[in-house]
Amino acid sequence: MGTWIDISQRLDDKVAVWPGDTPFSYKVNWSKEESGSVNVGQINMSIHTGTHIDAPFHFDDDGKRVIDLDLDLYMGNARVIHLPNKTSIGVDELANIDLQDVTRLLIRTDAWKDRSVFPQTIPHIQPELAAYLSEHGVRLIGLDLPSVDPLDSKELSAHHELADHGIHILEGLVLDGIEPGNYELAALPLPLVEADGSPVRAVLKKSP
């Protein structure tokens, strides 16, 4: 039996946050001393901190919220591919990769080196890749980066094109040292009814 590999960022006050967004905090809000029985914690964080999924409502006021998302997207077979040293990722970068039977595609770029600092630039997904991926049956794209678009993008063309082609987004993975190949993935969002995304605990297990 293979073991599950944690591909999630740790959540503590060292985790990098989108510039200007809510810092991560955890505190014991009601201590054992006060309550007489238990420590009761409270977290305060942006949904877009650490390893998380984006719901379409993040970039589309009429888009689906987390509770509306199909859980099958976030559990099942996944392919990890390694594309280091790219400025962007499009059809050309994937030309040599066989995507047959790939529903969940995780791209290891290695571009976010120090995860305690928010990156200055990242390789972005070319919006044209969305149609290509959907033709091959991909329904989920995951990256070791905080966004699929350039960090200064306001149009978020890749987010929109992916959503328009039924492809969902998983961001902020930790894929350091993960060999390309076939895995089982679990990265379930919380049952947040109104939210634009959710933190996830993402794990991989090598497929036989």
Ligand SMILES: N[C@@H](CC(=O)c1ccccc1NC=O)C(=O)O
């Ligand atoms: N769209 C980006 C996130 C994003 O744009 C963002 C996330 C948190 C706080 C601010 C953000 N964007 C613009 O100010 C993404 O989820 O890939």
